Amino acid sequence: MARTSNPVKEPPAGMVEKRGRGLWFTHVLMILGVLVIFFPIWLAFVASTVPQAAITHPPMPLLPGDQFLTNYKRALFSGVNVPVATMLLNSLVMAMGIAVGKIAISILSAFAIVYFRFPGRNFFFWLIFITLMLPVEVRIVPTYQVIAGFGMLNSYSGLILPLIASATATFLFRQFFLTVPDELAEAARVDGARPMRFFVDILLPMSRTNIAALFVILFIYGWNQYLWPLLITTDPSMNTVVMGIKQMFPSGDDIADWPVIMATSILAMIPPVIVVISMQKLFIRGLVDSEK
Template identity: 75%
Template sequence: MSGMVEKRGLGIWLTHIGLIVGIAIICFPIYMAFVASTVTQPEIARPPMPLIPGPHLIENYTAALTRGVNSPVLLMLFNSSVMALGITIGKIAISIISAYAIVYFRFPFRMAFFWMIFLTLMLPVEVRIVPTYEVVAGFGMLNSYTGLILPLVASATATFLFRQFFLTVPDELIEAARVDGAGPVRFFLDILLPMSRTNIAALFVILFIYGWNQYLWPLLITTKPEMNTIVMGIKQMFPSGDDIADWPVIMATTLLAMLPPVAVVIFMQGLFVKGLVESEK
């Protein structure tokens, strides 16, 4: 018995050492980016690069937030937040309503419509980008938040996930709601929506990061610097030709661009675990 305990204890230590090494490998580049964002340009250009943060943190981050390169980073962060939240909320709202209609309403060709939605998984933005751009331009939505959000607002994956979850809801619950006089809207709002909070929390994280990391579509439909997203801004900061890059400002911008997705993951992780615990009660 003691040998088993010792072996188990050794296994735990080895597991933790492996985790610490893995985290160190992943976090070291992020730490180096942070160090680069706190020193001056000559210190980065002159090898070896420093491994200890410098005294210019406030100066570099202030320059990034207020000046940037083509537009202030604070404005680009706002643009990316609006786009990511719009895409996330729109995808979840449309998907959950679509899945509700497909599962609980009997109408002609409902499964055909579902498979048509599902088949759009094979049509990413890159495949339909030319006709989508033509439609957006025709409606005058270039250089607008609506143009950034609307073409990306449908999600076959989320519709499929909500449909599969709704199929697991017991028929007895539906009958009980019907006996209590709950109509379709009340059944959806009072019963299905609270039961779906775990799925919504998980999808929110995935879809927010998807919307935040969009590059090709915003690059195509925005021509004004004030409509740039943070991913576009980072790419535009890199030097072209004989230009000299302001690496401290670039590194400060990259770290600032990481903060909103990290905050969403941390915040929604708590809701996700809370939803799991409550569902067991």
């Protein structure tokens, strides 16, 4: 008997046409949105490659000029108050310290809350969670007094330590650990694995995408800090790049050095962009994975 093949039903022509139009319309909107967002960045880049006169005497050019190396060299190694290279290093150390510190403390706290049975563990978890209502701006005066009392002003430890506790990251890791099957912990216990061996060999690899997603968010959070570094640093050599951009704007009748300011702004965007692009796949997977 000959095998009869089931005919494949094709969608109506009107449906295909409507879907094609909707797809094109979506792409056009997306391209327009990208252009709207990218255009100010392009103007900042162009302003960082032209002389001062090209910015102060309109119309401003829309194509890069011939002062790229000169302006960026002035920004990196001269700056206005402090070389931008020094401020970029300070921001990088602060952002890395905050991101790594928050993740390390949060994942260990969540591990202890989920896998250890001790009196008041839920109380301590909610005590940590309540700190979400107390951002740095609310507790900034007592935090400053503590840091000053320990002699950590104008230091990397003073920039990093007050900001490395994160209730949000602790909550996210706790929720993820609650989805891990109890059989894994039981199997590790039967095999004689101690708690930290179970944590290192099983939980950490499973948390890789969560760690990557949180690292990107926390790195950008640390990189964009302004108020706390402004408060505890009086030595210009400890300025971060966000502080430096603000300090480059003149007061009174002074004239701003716009090419250097724009070059500094472009340089300040590069490290966060590199982090986002290099960890993009893990970042998206950590946010959309249904099991997390």
